[in-house]
Amino acid sequence: MTNTPNAHSPHAPEETIADLDRASLFLNRELSWLQFNLRVLEEAENTSSPLLERVKFFTIFASNLDEFFMTRVSALHRQIAAGVTDLPPDGMTPSEQMMAICREVxxxxxxxxxxxxxxxxxxxxxxxxxxxxxxxxxxxxxxxxxxxxxxxxxxxxxxxxxxxxxxxxxxxxxxxxxxxxxxxxxxxxxxxxxxxxxxxxxxxxxxxxxxxxRDPAVPxxxxxxxxxxxxxxxxxxxxxxxxxxxxxxxxxxxxxxxxxxxxxxxxxxxxxxxxxxxxxxxxxxxxxxxxxxxxxxxxxxxxxxxxxxxxxxxxxxxxxxxxxxxxxxxxxxxxxxxxKDAFHVPAVPQLFAQSGGMLATIRQQDVLLFHPYDSFVPVVDFIREAANDPAVLAIKQTLYRVGAKSPVVDALMEARMNGKQVAVLVELKARFDEESNIEWARRLEDEGVHVVYGVRGLKTHAKMCLVIRREAEGIRRYVHLATGNYNIVSSRIYTDVSYLTSDPVICNDVSDLFNALTGYSRKQSYEKLLVAPKLLRQEVIERINREIAHQRAGREGYLAFKMNALVDKACIQALYRASQAGVRIDLQVRGICCLRPGVKGLSDTIRVISVVGRFLEHARVYYFKNGGQEEVFVGSADLMPRNLDQRVEVLFPVANPLWRDVLVNEIIGVGIRDNVQARQLSPDGTYKRLHPSDGEPAIHSQEWFVTHWKSRRLPDGVIMPAISS
CATH class of the missing domain: 3.30.1840.10 (Polyphosphate kinase middle domain)
Known part of the structure; x- marks a missing residue:
């Protein structure tokens, strides 16, 4: 990964904070969320944006606040009534949080x-x-x-x-x-x-x-x-x-x-x-x-x-x-x-138009898509082609937030009508999408689809679709894995990564995970996938610790994470330890962040930015330099207790060096270089909007992707122009 210019110290601080359980080292989750919503309000105040786009952010602030009260404030209200004494890492009681929230709101x-x-x-x-x-x-x-x-x-x-x-x-x-x-x-x-x-x-x-x-002067x-x-x-x-x-x-x-x-x-x-x-x-x-x-x-x-x-x-x-x-x-x-903003037309990589089909393309090479700069149409086409391919035997899929009209669900029902075995896990507990998901579950069941509702006590948040096909050499499987939902509407306004592969190890892992979700399998570890709730936190922390070991051995340690929220205490403490060892760390956290960056002796080498703009930053990408043997994981999981302990989540590796380069130097790299739309987190929990320094080029990451994501890098290194969807 190309080094990012910043003020990181190249060495471990001379004095470090030893007690990483100290409450003052953590920002409060609820107040951090309110800081995120303030950044949304700032976009309504941003006079450089088109007027109706500003109105849009004005209303998003209000609807966000409604949901915050319906869920987070209501939970605090119940805790106060029940006399709950368990405290979050920052040490604030429910009553203290409630009063602080009311002042800020x-x-x-x-x-x-x-x-x-x-x-x-x-x-x-x-x-x-x-x-x-x-x-x-x-x-x-x-x-x-x-x-x-x-x-x-x-x-x-x-x-x-x-x-x-x-x-x-x-x-x-x-x-x-x-x-x-x-x-x-x-x-x-x-x-x-x-x-x-x-x-x-x-x-x-x-x-x-x-x-x-009418005024006669104005006909x-x-x-x-x-x-x-x-x-x-x-x-x-x-x-x-x-x-x-x-x-x-x-x-x-x-x-x-x-x-x-x-x-x-x-x-x-x-x-x-x-x-x-x-x-x-x-x-x-x-x-x-x-x-x-x-x-x-x-x-x-x-x-x-x-x-x-x-x-x-x-x-x-x-x-x-x-x-x-x-x-x-x-x-x-x-x-x-x-x-309004100029209309954005997502691109469809031309390799799909030239390949003779989605499955044929994926059989030859892995494919990475970055929505909404890439169209979601290839994902729909992947499922639709499988539904109508006589050689396809079965399709398995998870559905979390689908939307009112779903070409994905239509394709699954079409597959069933064509005699395929179709198994779908519909997450009924997806907050505020319950009614829509209940309706889709019933429609799928009416078509003869095997519908399951997940694992008891957990939400299934992983985004997976598995296609099983009989081919001349035997059974072959194809997989779509993603950071975002199978929702055609949100795919136009959320930034998400899709990955299509026929890698036999990943496909076998996904097959095993589906068996665990639909049956009674107790499998917990997988060859390539990192899966919550059992092992994902442990796997991430082990890789952070590995980076510490590289740093201490003289091999420059570096971590770059892109996510929606950073709340988990154990993960934050691991990042603090890495910073104390001198590991450089870049974090792009769109929403809640409970880590305090830039604290002497604790997080000197950690930089946290948030990008709030036209598109909702939603992708999760985790980069580990690993002494030059780079690892990149992409998936559905934020580093939050609810994701790591209460949900079925998947992070999958992207080993192809060219797609890995796109993820690291473009999808993460351009984001952390943003100096127009980004805000940088201060140790006190407030955010400051960044501006280009004298002579420094202005980088607006989302505009950069709109402008530059017109060509697709293929696995053989050839740049091929895209066609419009």
Whole structure:
């Protein structure tokens, strides 16, 4: 691997920190995640990006925060209630974490609101996209919206009174609601709740004025001028239709987030699919974990909601307008290419077009694809070709997050209809994809596919597809292994590595692993694959220790890892020991990182960067210099306890020297050289955006791949131009 210019010390520090269990050596997992989401918000604030791309990041920040509360904050809330005393490596108690989270979230939400009101909204208006309060509209326009309200919204609204005879209603997760105050001639002021319909767009287009009301100085229709109002404003403006005969005193928006983390006791589940379905029904009834209140809501009304929802003050976020802004993502559907990134067309390597088929290509050479710069179509074609090849006997595959429409699943069902044996492991416990996966599992079973739901107590997160084919010389197997899901939609926006091979040892390992997943095999070790939960952590740490040995023997040690998250205490301690020995370490960690880099006597030689950009960095690649006998592993596993202890994960070796070179010097190397989109982690847990030094070329890694990933390096070293998908 080409050396990366950095400030790493070439030698071990003179004084080292001996106690690697010290809590101060680790960053808190939850606060590190909030730092990641802050980097997402910074992309919404990034004025060098197209305007609607900034809006996209603005909404991603909000939806990320929703999921964080539904899963991580809810878990802390349960720990506090249960009096849990187990502490994470950083030593913070659940209560201390909760208070720190609330302080940080409050600060970030203020910044998020300012981004909308002071930056994005005015600039959208300047670009002809107006998101307006309904009170700014003319009387004619509000009457036009009233007509739309009568026909599209009013029929699905149900006002619910709240009084001694009408108990406080259930408020469903992530629903938008209005707290309404009405005055009855006989009873005085009353309180009601109106839930906004979930099937209606959050932003309601303002009807075009009639021709006679147009400004004669501006004839015709200005297509670039679009106006929207908030759904809650439209409902609030027309509450008199819901409460005829009553005076509408006021209304205020609020929103509730609930604990949505499923608790499934597999040991007690006779039928896992049915159990997951039952738990999904309970998700709407989880404990309330966050309450968002409109900025104008008076304290008396807020107190009613807080008391009935039984919330502590630190889980109440007030002073916001609008609330729950993830729905603003609807603006991304507008036909405004001038406000978006240039359309990216993934490449299809020409070797596939010239080879006479996917299986023929893989029989001759291993193939590496880097999505979304490479198209996902060859992966689909690999499964589809196997489904229709008379010589193929069987297909085995794991499915984690598939998506609503799946050509991969269609190909598997086609294979079954063609008489192949098809076995699919569908992970029903993939968080927030449970319903989709249940539906796919049933459809596959209806076609006669053998469907299994994984190993008890574990999630199967490994990405594998195995094809078994009868050929002249006997049975041959072909494998697709990857870092990402078999999801055609996410393949366009996540950076992931696919690897297609007929290496007999890897294929045999994958076959053995499928037998362990679908049957009762207790096999734990494999010839080439590193597999969790049993041995993966041990294998990684042994290789880090090997690098220490090389460094001490005078052979320069070097490690470069690219991953989504670094949390595991034992792995972090191994990296600390390597740094103390003088091993240079480059880490590209997109999200959570609990390691403190650059601490004297501990992590002097460790550099950590994060790239947050147009595409979601999702690939996991682990490079070990190994005294010149380089090893590179790619796969589904981050270095987190959940991946190493609670999931079936796979890291696979890439031994082909040219593909290894692509992984190390391009996929890892370009990323760690990024000085435009990257942020560098400081010892205190904060991140600083990098900028090119004087005379240093600017490297924006994702733009580099969009521009340069137009030719594919083949195993014989020939560069062949790509064709568009």
């Amino acid at each position: 409050t600060s970030q939400l203020r910044r998020h609101q300012a981004c909308w009101h002071q930056d994005l909204c005015p600039k959208l208006s300047s670009a002809g996209i107006h998101v307006l309060p309904s009170k700014s509209l003319s009387e004619a326009e509000r009457l036009g919206l009233r007509d739309s309200f009568r026909t599209e919204i009013f029929p699905v609204l149900t006002p619910l009174a709240i009084d001694p005879t009408h108990p406080f209603p259930h408020v469903s997760n992530l629903s938008f609601n209005l707290a309404v105050i009405v005055r009855d001639p006989e009873r005085g002021e009353c309180f009601a709740r109106v839930k906004l319909p979930s099937g209606v767009k959050r932003l309601i287009p303002v009807p075009e004025p009639s021709p006679e009301s 015709g229709i200005v297509l670039r001028n679009l106006r929207f109002v908030w759904l809650e404003d439209v409902v609030a403006d027309n509450l008199d239709l819901l409460f005829p005969g009553l005076e509408i005193v006021a209304s205020y928006a609020f929103r509730v987030t609930r604990d949505a983390d499923l608790t499934i006791k597999e040991s007690e589940a006779a039928d896992l699919l049915t159990t997951v379905e039952q738990q999904l029904d309970l998700r709407e009834f989880g404990s309330v974990i966050k309450l968002e209140l409109d900025e104008e809501m008076p304290s008396a009304i807020a107190d009613v909601l807080i008391a009935n929802l039984q919330l502590p003050p630190h889980l109440v976020y007030s002073g916001m307008r609008p609330i729950g802004v993830a729905g603003i993502a609807e603006l991304m559907a507008l036909d405004r290419p001038d406000l």
